[in-house]
Amino acid sequence: MHEQRILSNTGTRTFTQNTKMVIRPSDTPLLEWTGDTLAIGLFEDNLELTGELATLDSKFAGILKELITEEEFKGKANSTVFTRIAASTPVKKVIIVGLGKPDALTTDSLRRAAAAVGRVAKKQKVKTLGFSFPLWNNDPAATAQAIAEGVQLALYQDTRFKSDPEEKKSQVETIDLLGFGGQESAINLANQIVSGVILARELVAAPANSVTPITMAETAEAIAKDHGLQIQILEREECEKLGMGAFLGVAQASDLPPKFIHLTYKPEGTPTRKLAIIGKGLTFDSGGLNIKGAGSGIETMKIDMGGAAATLGAAKAIAQIKPSAEVHFISAVTENMISGHAMHPGDILTASNGKTIEVNNTDAEGRLTLADALVYADKLGLDAIVDLATLTGANVIALGEDIAGLYTPDDAVAAQIEKAAKSTGEKIWRMPMEEKYFEGLKSGIADMKNTGPRPGGSITAALFLKQFVKDTPWAHLDIAGPVWSDKENGYNGPGATGYGVRTLVDWVLSSVE
Secondary structure, eight states: OOEEEEOOTTOOEEEEOOTTOEEEEEOOOGGGOOEEEEEEEEOTTOOOOOHHHHHHHHHTTTHHHHHHHHTTOOOOTTOEEEEEOOTTSSEEEEEEEEOOOGGGOOHHHHHHHHHHHHHHHHHTTOSEEEEEOOOSTTOHHHHHHHHHHHHHHHHOOOOTTSSSTTTTOOOOOEEEEETOTTOHHHHHHHHHHHHHHHHHHHHHHSOTTTSOHHHHHHHHHHHHHHHTOEEEEEOHHHHHHTTOHHHHHHHTTOSSOOEEEEEEEOOSSSOSOEEEEEEOEEEEEOOTTSOOOTTSOGGGGGGGGHHHHHHHHHHHHHHHHOOSSEEEEEEEEEEEOOSTTOOOTTOEEEOTTSOEEEOSOTTOOHHHHHHHHHHHHHTTOOSEEEEEEOOOHHHHHHHOSSOEEEEOSOHHHHHHHHHHHHHHTOOEEEOOOOGGGGGGGOOSSSSEESOOOSTTHHHHHHHHHHTTOSSSOEEEEEOTTTTEESSOBTTBOSEEOOTTHHHHHHHHHHHTO
């Protein structure tokens, strides 16, 4: 098992993916499969068992029909029923999962149904699991990929900080996708994407005394070493030479050094496109001298590097997939702390494009770090930039905890991101870029303030970022809501979701099709 070592003053923690579990494409007929548990997907209001399922039910002495009747199973999306089979049969248990209406079937509904099966299998300590699911759109590759992603994301458990980490780990060792023989590439793609999502989850979930600017840089270096990426880590002095006054203003109160991370994936030959993904990387946000007060959720501010976590997760996945696009992964990583060196409310910072910023709230620090990262990326001669950040509570108020806000003046980039999000099931809603709201950011003594009025706060945050992109098509994703879930949510949670990785990967892959 590959382990990426993360060192901290709490001791060594490892970021790992459970490579003991194997997902296999299988041509074994449904009636001949043997193992612990068979998972069967059925559509809503279409529960009559015909063909192979009728024969299987007869083989199981009618227990499938009996289970459906007694449990009043209707086939609603992600609903499950479970039973044990007689000891004389080659299958010990059966899980039936609802797929919803047939005309509403998507890859994401298959992904979520597979996750629902995974949760049941985890509770039942299943070791070998077989899936009998229908095809989506007559596309075996997309179907196999969705099932493989969903079940892995649901089975994943973060036990790194438990005193007995083996106690609650999933028992599933082998998963067979019945009827999907020859789909090794699709399953491999799912595994590569999931490895990036899990990395992002573990970065976000780890406490701020474990994931620091130093260990984030070490994580990027490990990705570069393991997967052949180029890497440049700019230290404070190099950032000063580049004039990154906005980023360094946030960083100046921390005892830990800031790290400006730039990973680059380059394909063989001439790249078909050149893209950048930028993630906000605040490993802890105290609010600075505008300290977060009671009820502010300060204890959760380890998640304020969710954008950077998704960026590194996407880097890990993209480096394995090897698309024909060149992709830059960038994050200005620091803490926002309080000390005698802290920036004051009212200070004026100068970003690397020369624009001056009056800091009227030190708790609006993420946009300051992103400002210099955007200026840096804008000079790389790219076809498009996407940044993502846990940027504003206002976006959560507007869209709730499950939906990210998409902000961009570019319709083409917006369409690309919306298509990728729809494919992956990560919810996004495009928000307006109301230019007149920038009036609220005007300063009497500097080019702009870093915050505006409370109404439309997520929009003014995006308008602030727009000032630091000159030549490149750009989009901003505010992921403050979906980066974390307090409850089980589809194939996520409770806890860090790894939100954004799958959408970013899909965006890169679809951009070169």
